[in-house]
Each structure stands twice: as structure tokens, then as C-alpha cells.
Amino acid sequence: MLFDLKPKERKRDLFGREQELQSFLDAIQKQVSLILLLGVRRIGKTSLLKVGLEECNAPHIYFDLRILEAEGVSKPSLYRLFSSSFNVFLSRRAKISDLLKKVKGVSFAGHGIEFDWSREGLKLTELFQTVDQWAGKEESRVIMAFDEAQILRLYKGGGKSDFRSLFAYCYDNLHSITIVLTGSEVGLLFEFLGLDESKSPLYGRYAETITLKPFDNQTSRKFLIEGFKEYGVKPPEEFVDKAVEKLDGIVGWLTYLGNKSIKEGFSSATIDAVMEEASRIVETEIRKLEVLSKYYLLTLRAIANGSASWTEIKRTVEAWAGIPLTNAQITRTLEKLIEMGFIEKKENLYAIIDPLVKFTVKRRRYRRGFPEKWVQ
Ligand SMILES: Nc1ncnc2c1ncn2[C@@H]1O[C@H](COP(=O)(O)OP(=O)(O)O)[C@@H](O)[C@H]1O
Ligand SMILES: [Mg+2]
Missing domain, CATH: 1.10.10.10 (Winged helix-like DNA-binding domain superfamily/Winged helix DNA-binding domain)
Structure with missing residues (x-):
């Protein structure tokens, strides 16, 4: 359903974005090592990523880094996130577990894999090497997707375990892994990666970049009309006009409006209420700016x-x-x-x-x- 508020995971729920999805699949097909998926908040990056991961038929591991932002970007929380993301991946693949069992700092408990974050524990390079080794044996690529990757700039894992070095290591040495990074804070992500920065470990590496833009006026209108059609209703023209005038082409807001209108009706008041709620969300985001x-x-x-x-x-x-x-x-x-x-x-x-x-x-x-x- 188009108005489902969660990031979309199936192609049939993803409206438009055919070209961007194709670019993503082509990049995977071409075995590009690094893919960047960029765009402002609520423009549909996670949705495109999840649909792309499903469509490409390659094994993938998805890391939702916003969890770290909420918990604090520390080594224990990063390792916890890695363990849980790996568990989702492993539940479908037994053979890689056998390989991982041999890696220092990896253990299997009742609830799945656990990574030891202590100094003597798991080295992320070894983890990535093992994944690459497994992918090589399976003759497939593994996609490792880091959602909201600018958050990784805050990670100080101790020693040299900076994610840029880890990604550069993967890029140069591991030929069966594709890394996908999404970012809402595009400049921060670029500054962190330093692809053009001679001091950065990632300097000079190539990244395939896909940028999501807001829907144009016509696409936004179509999105609303199609979404309502799934519920067998047709919105009044003025409602669609006003909604698109106020919310423009940010698909996250349009989805929210669609979802609410189904329950509350096609009135101006519904649009105003969505703007109020959306504004409260934005307010918490801009308050963070005020502190800076x-x-x-x-x-x-x-x-x-x-x-x-x-x-x-x-x-x-x-x-x-x-x-x-x-x-x-x-x-x-x-x-x-x-x-x-x-x-x-x-x-x-x-x-x-x-x-x-x-x-x-x-x-x-x-x-x-x-x-x-x-x-x-
Ligand atoms: N192409 C799309 N078609 C339908 N719904 C979408 C599309 N892109 C995003 N959405 C919806 O918009 C909201 C924000 O999408 P999300 O993928 O979380 O954006 P981002 O990751 O850029 O913040 C979600 O409710 C999602 O379901
Ligand atoms: Mg997202």
C-alpha cells in the first residue's frame, strides 16, 4: 500500500523511482564497490534501498544506523547493532555461520551470533573478510548497506578502526562485497568519506551516486490519487491541489497525509493537522541546529x-x-x-x-x- 508509513520493501509499494531503482540494480550488476544513495530526510532513501536489496537477488546485510544515533555511537552499541543485523542475515544462511565460528571474537549463543567488542575481540576487517570469503565461495556478491551513514563519522572505535579505512580496505581487497551508503546529511557524508580529500583513506575511490529529488508537481498529484485508489476513493481536486501546494514533492509528508486522510477524510483540516504534526517533527530537528x-x-x-x-x-x-x-x-x-x-x-x-x-x-x-x- 502506498500510504503505509513504514519504509517500503516491495516494488509494488514503491511509487515512481523507476529510473533510480534501475540505476541501483545496474550498479549492483556492474559490481560497483561503493554506491551512495542521497537525498533529504523523508525523500524515500530507505524505501529505495530496501526495494533495491529485495530486487537485486543478492544476499545483503542492512544496518540501520539511526539506532546508534539514538543509543549513542559507542563501540558496544555498534557491535550490538552489527550482531542483530547479522542475525537477520544468518537466519537464512547456515553455511556462513560455519565460517564465522572460526573468527576471533565471534560466538553463538541461544539468541544468535554475538560479537565481542573488547580490545581482544572481533576485528571488523576480519568480519568483512569472512563475508567476502563466503560470497566468493557462493559465487555471489554480498551487499552491505549502511543507512544514514554520516552517523558513522561519530564512531571512534579505538585505534585505527575508522570506517573510512574499513571501507577503503573493502574497496581495495574484497572483491565480492558492495557497500551501499545512504545519507540525508549529504555534505557531512562527503566530508566524512573524503573521496576527493588526499588525506582520506578513501581518496580517489569511485562511488556510483544516486540522488533522490522531490517529486514534481504532477508526480505528487499522481501519487496521492493512486494511493487513494487503493482504498477505492477519489479525492476532490481542491484537496489534491492544496495538499501538493503545502507539502510539495516530499513523499514522506504526502504518505503521511494520505494515511491520515483515509481515517479522517478529505478536508482542509486534515492537511492543516498534518502540517502541525510534521512541523513538530521538524521542530525537534531544527532545535538540534539551534544548539550548534x-x-x-x-x-x-x-x-x-x-x-x-x-x-x-x-x-x-x-x-x-x-x-x-x-x-x-x-x-x-x-x-x-x-x-x-x-x-x-x-x-x-x-x-x-x-x-x-x-x-x-x-x-x-x-x-x-x-x-x-x-x-x-
Ligand atoms: N517511492 C515511494 N513510494 C511510496 N512511498 C514512499 C516512497 N518513498 C518513500 N515513501 C514513504 O515515505 C516515507 C519516508 O520514506 P523513507 O524511505 O523512510 O525516506 P528516507 O529514508 O529518505 O527518510 C515512508 O513513509 C515511506 O513509506
Ligand atoms: Mg531513511
Whole structure:
């Protein structure tokens, strides 16, 4: 069902994205070592990844790194996540268990595989080597998919066990593994990987990149209409118009609206309620920005009424902050907002990507000279 809120796993539930799915499958087919799946939050990365993993018919291991973000990115929690992700994988494949049993730091208890995270425990390179060895024997590729991979930059596993080195090792030495990384915070992911950064272990490696864009107007409308059709209902034209005007092409919000309208009806009030709920989710995300620097929100606010140039943004932010800012401060703030996936730059104008971020920052009020004291 198109309006199911969970990330989609079956092709028939994935609307559109034929081209992106094909690119993903082609990359697997071509035995590319590193694939990046990029796009803002709620644009459908996890859905495309899961459907792609099902469709490609290759064995795969899926790591949901958001679990680490919630728990704290520590070695014990990473190893726990690895054990549980491997368990899902192993439940379908007995033979690799025999190989893994021989690896130091791997044990099998009643509830499945366990990885020892202590210093003398499991080395991730050995784990990956074993998976590669198994894949080689099976004459298949194994896909290892890390969802929201920018979170891995926060992992300090002790010693040299940085994920960039591990990925570089896989890229150079393990020929039966494909690594897929998704990222909402695209700039942070690139900065972490350092594919163009001569000091990075991954410098100069090739990555096949697939970027998910918001649906265009027509596709968003079709998505809603098709979704409602699955319930045998037809939404009024004005409802679809308003929904697409307010939520634009972010499929996550459209799905949420579809899901709610089925229960609550096609009224303007339903759209407003979705915007309120969505805005609360966005609010918790932008609060994290506020903690990093008070200028992030002023800058977002300066762009919220439409695209703006660097000079306009500087003027507005300074007026609101009540103090002059350096050019470098403005440039850095804008660059960071782009890296974190909140804004984009097109022909020298900056714009907010997600209409709900726009909606949320516009509603916030502030006191002149005290940007940190926003009044709700
Ligand atoms: N192509 C699609 N067709 C139907 N629903 C989708 C599609 N892409 C995403 N969704 C829905 O949108 C929401 C966000 O998708 P998700 O894959 O979790 O996005 P992301 O991983 O980019 O944050 C989920 O409710 C999911 O079911
Ligand atoms: Mg996701």
C-alpha cells in the first residue's frame, strides 16, 4: 500500500523511482564497490534501498544506523547493532555461520551470533573478510548497506578502526562485497568519506551516486490519487491541489497525509493537522541546529520567504541578530546548512528544500538582538 508509513520493501509499494531503482540494480550488476544513495530526510532513501536489496537477488546485510544515533555511537552499541543485523542475515544462511565460528571474537549463543567488542575481540576487517570469503565461495556478491551513514563519522572505535579505512580496505581487497551508503546529511557524508580529500583513506575511490529529488508537481498529484485508489476513493481536486501546494514533492509528508486522510477524510483540516504534526517533527530537528549555532535559524528564517542571495541573507541576518557578522560567518553557516541537507543553492540563490522546514521556521518569532531567545 502506498500510504503505509513504514519504509517500503516491495516494488509494488514503491511509487515512481523507476529510473533510480534501475540505476541501483545496474550498479549492483556492474559490481560497483561503493554506491551512495542521497537525498533529504523523508525523500524515500530507505524505501529505495530496501526495494533495491529485495530486487537485486543478492544476499545483503542492512544496518540501520539511526539506532546508534539514538543509543549513542559507542563501540558496544555498534557491535550490538552489527550482531542483530547479522542475525537477520544468518537466519537464512547456515553455511556462513560455519565460517564465522572460526573468527576471533565471534560466538553463538541461544539468541544468535554475538560479537565481542573488547580490545581482544572481533576485528571488523576480519568480519568483512569472512563475508567476502563466503560470497566468493557462493559465487555471489554480498551487499552491505549502511543507512544514514554520516552517523558513522561519530564512531571512534579505538585505534585505527575508522570506517573510512574499513571501507577503503573493502574497496581495495574484497572483491565480492558492495557497500551501499545512504545519507540525508549529504555534505557531512562527503566530508566524512573524503573521496576527493588526499588525506582520506578513501581518496580517489569511485562511488556510483544516486540522488533522490522531490517529486514534481504532477508526480505528487499522481501519487496521492493512486494511493487513494487503493482504498477505492477519489479525492476532490481542491484537496489534491492544496495538499501538493503545502507539502510539495516530499513523499514522506504526502504518505503521511494520505494515511491520515483515509481515517479522517478529505478536508482542509486534515492537511492543516498534518502540517502541525510534521512541523513538530521538524521542530525537534531544527532545535538540534539551534544548539550548534544561533545563526542557523536566523539564516533559515532569512530564506524562508523564498530564494535569497548571499547579500540579502547577510543583511537580514545582521538586522535580526543586531550585530555585524563577518562574511566568513555567513558563508560558513550557509555551507553547513547545505551540508546538513536543509537548503540548496541554485544559480547563486539559496532556498529551503522541505516546505515544512519553511513553514516551521516562519512561524517562529524572535526578539531583536536576542536571536537565541526565540519566542514560540
Ligand atoms: N517511492 C515511494 N513510494 C511510496 N512511498 C514512499 C516512497 N518513498 C518513500 N515513501 C514513504 O515515505 C516515507 C519516508 O520514506 P523513507 O524511505 O523512510 O525516506 P528516507 O529514508 O529518505 O527518510 C515512508 O513513509 C515511506 O513509506
Ligand atoms: Mg531513511
